[in-house]
Amino acid sequence: MNAVSDPAPATRRGGELIVDNVSHHFASGPRRVDVLQDVSFTIPPGAVACVVGPSGCGKSTLLNLSAGLAGPAAGELRWDGDPVRLGQNRDVGMAFQQPGLFPWMTVERNVAVGLRTRGHDKRDAARITAEFLETVGLTEFKDAYPTQLSGGMAQRVGIARALALQPRLLLLDEPFAAVDAFTRLKLQQEFKSLLKLSAPTVMFVTHDVPEAISLGDFIVVMSHRPASVVRIIEINREDRDRSSAAYAHKLSETLECLGVTSDMDAATDD
Amino acid sequence: MTSKEAEALGKTTRPRTGSRHPLQRIGLPLVGVVLLIATWEVTVWLNDLDSIVMPRPMEVLRALGDLVVSGEFWDDVVVSLTEFGSGYVIGVFAGVVVGVLMAEFSVFRATVHPVVEALRFIVPFAWIPLVILWFGTSLLGKTLLVAYATFFVMVVSAAKAMQQVDPTLTKVGRMLGMSRWRLAFAVQLRAAAPTIASSARAAAAIAWIAVVAAEYVGASAGLGVLIINASTSLQTDVVIAGMVVIGLVGAGVSAVIGWLSRSYLSYV
Numbered sequence: 390m391n392a393v394s395d396p397a398p399a400t401r402r403g404g405e406l407i408v409d410n411v412s413h414h415f416a417s418g419p420r421r422v423d424v425l426q427d428v429s430f431t432i433p434p435g436a437v438a439c440v441v442g443p444s445g446c447g448k449s450t451l452l453n454l455s456a457g458l459a460g461p462a463a464g465e466l467r468w469d470g471d472p473v474r475l476g477q478n479r480d481v482g483m484a485f486q487q488p489g490l491f492p493w494m495t496v497e498r499n500v501a502v503g504l505r506t507r508g509h510d511k512r513d514a515a516r517i518t519a520e521f522l523e524t525v526g527l528t529e530f531k532d533a534y535p536t537q538l539s540g541g542m543a544q545r546v547g548i549a550r551a552l553a554l555q556p557r558l559l560l561l562d563e564p565f566a567a568v569d570a571f572t573r574l575k576l577q578q579e580f581k582s583l584l585k586l587s588a589p590t591v592m593f594v595t596h597d598v599p600e601a602i603s604l605g606d607f608i609v610v611m612s613h614r615p616a617s618v619v620r621i622i623e624i625n626r627e628d629r630d631r632s633s634a635a636y637a638h639k640l641s642e643t644l645e646c647l648g649v650t651s652d653m654d655a656a657t658d659d
Numbered sequence: 660m661t662s663k664e665a666e667a668l669g670k671t672t673r674p675r676t677g678s679r680h681p682l683q684r685i686g687l688p689l690v691g692v693v694l695l696i697a698t699w700e701v702t703v704w705l706n707d708l709d710s711i712v713m714p715r716p717m718e719v720l721r722a723l724g725d726l727v728v729s730g731e732f733w734d735d736v737v738v739s740l741t742e743f744g745s746g747y748v749i750g751v752f753a754g755v756v757v758g759v760l761m762a763e764f765s766v767f768r769a770t771v772h773p774v775v776e777a778l779r780f781i782v783p784f785a786w787i788p789l790v791i792l793w794f795g796t797s798l799l800g801k802t803l804l805v806a807y808a809t810f811f812v813m814v815v816s817a818a819k820a821m822q823q824v825d826p827t828l829t830k831v832g833r834m835l836g837m838s839r840w841r842l843a844f845a846v847q848l849r850a851a852a853p854t855i856a857s858s859a860r861a862a863a864a865i866a867w868i869a870v871v872a873a874e875y876v877g878a879s880a881g882l883g884v885l886i887i888n889a890s891t892s893l894q895t896d897v898v899i900a901g902m903v904v905i906g907l908v909g910a911g912v913s914a915v916i917g918w919l920s921r922s923y924l925s926y927v
């Protein structure tokens with residue numbers, strides 16, 4: 390079987406995402422809730438940006454804006470030089486915070502439906518689906534329905550659905566939040582090796598600072614609502630060694646930006 | 660890990676029914692029915708009621724048997740079911756279409772909502788005099804009345820069901836690049852379908868009530884007519900037999916709709 394018949398990797402390489410002075414707000418009844426305020430940063434092609442910030446600060450909102458699911462109230466997002474258009478962006482693959490699986494479809498069809506919508510033929514979609522269900526370790530459950538899955542399993546299906554699109558811009562909203570520590574480590578490993586195969590531009594929202602250090606090329610630390618960027622912390626190869634002083638330093642730097650005392654044990658979660 | 664998960668899955672594949680012993684599954688409902696009939700029998704006996712006022716269960720059963728073997732009875736059943744079926748299908752269809760449009764287009768919603776709210780409390784029975792005036796005792800009149808009754812139940816519940824669809828599903832569809840129509844039909848309507856189906860089942864009861872009520876007031880055939888005719892000739896056993904049939908047919912219709920929605924819409 391020709392498993393490497395995917396479109397030339399070069400065409401799947403990520404582009405550049407620029408978040409330029411983006412502000413956003415929601416109407417909450419008569420009140421206006423400011424969510425993002427002058428957020429600016431750039432993710433270079435193929436880089437992984439991990440976004441951390443307090444709950445409710447606007448991380449998911451930022452992902453929605455990046456995917457073109459909503460337009461920012463002010464500022465601009467640019468993808469490959471062009472403003473992100475409201476509506477369809479065929480380069481995007483996104484795994485949402487709630488898995489958002491179609492409950493009337495099996496796991497397999499939930500993953501395949503995205504590929505079919507993006508124009509893959511049936512056989513192609515089935516092959517890619519099988520491949521990515523394997524990646525998230527759910528091959529056995531391809532015929533199960535979402536109601537039969539645990540929270541973490543459903544989330545993994547959502548991840549597989551996003552990955553299977555082989556997107557040039559991959560948006561992940563706390564993808565590993567609902568899985569146990571062991572599965573999380575495994576998925577992080579898988580994720581790293583996937584990134585080596587194709588190199589999408591990634592925005593990865595997480596509450597887990599060690600995860601951000603181990604996966605990100607840089608960390609975008611956001612403040613309380615209305616969120617702005619507190620600091621952008623570059624992560625180098627040597628920072629990823631959890632036993633190193635460099636790691637401890639990045640960890641405490643990030644936590645400090647989040648306004649948390651750098652108590653390492655308390656930091657592992659949240 | 661995964662094999663354990665698979666095992667757990669195997670256990671959950673067949674939820675609901677089947678947890679009880681078959682003897683209990685048939686026996687318990689039987690006990691309920693027997694209790695009902697016993698209460699009836701005892702009430703008649705204790706109060707020493709005349710069979711014109713309240714016949715005993717056996718008398719009703721006999722009347723029922725006579726009805727079933729007579730040809731006219733089946734004609735009445737067919738007439739009532741036809742009135743029900745035509746009106747119900749039209750009402751459900753129109754109600755779902757309008758309800759979905761209300762959920763999808765805010766301009767449409769703003770326009771139609773006050774009209775729906777104004778009309779839906781004018782219960783079908785209030786229309787009966789006008790319906791008879793306009794359509795006589797024809798099938799068309801009853802069909803429209805039943806459609807009306809069904810429509811307003813369905814409009815409101817379909818619009819609500821559509822609005823309650825998990826917004827993440829819509830986002831997912833848009834992220835994948837689905838067209839507006841595909842999103843509306845293949846995602847939102849599909850997600851709302853089980854809720855809409857259960858309202859359709861509730862609407863069937865209301866539609867069936869409308870059929871019988873309309874027949875009581877003005878009709879030349881149907882189960883309602885059968886009952887009214889029997890009551891004018893003081894055949895109370897036939898009246899009650901007719902009521903039993905109305906109950907059974909209604910329950911049958913409801914069961915069929917429930918079965919349809921389970922086999923085509925449910926997830927597992």
Ligand SMILES: Nc1ncnc2c1ncn2[C@@H]1O[C@H](COP(=O)(O)OP(=O)(O)OP(=O)(O)O)[C@@H](O)[C@H]1O
Binds near residue numbers: 444
């Ligand atoms: N559709 C909406 N309508 C109104 N307010 C909203 C909407 N979506 C989000 N918000 C508000 O915007 C703020 C940011 O929400 P968002 O989901 O982006 O936060 P988050 O950083 O992802 O939080 P968490 O870490 O808990 O997932 C919240 O206060 C929320 O109440």
Ligand SMILES: [Mg+2]
Binds near residue numbers: 448450486562
């Ligand atoms: Mg969020």
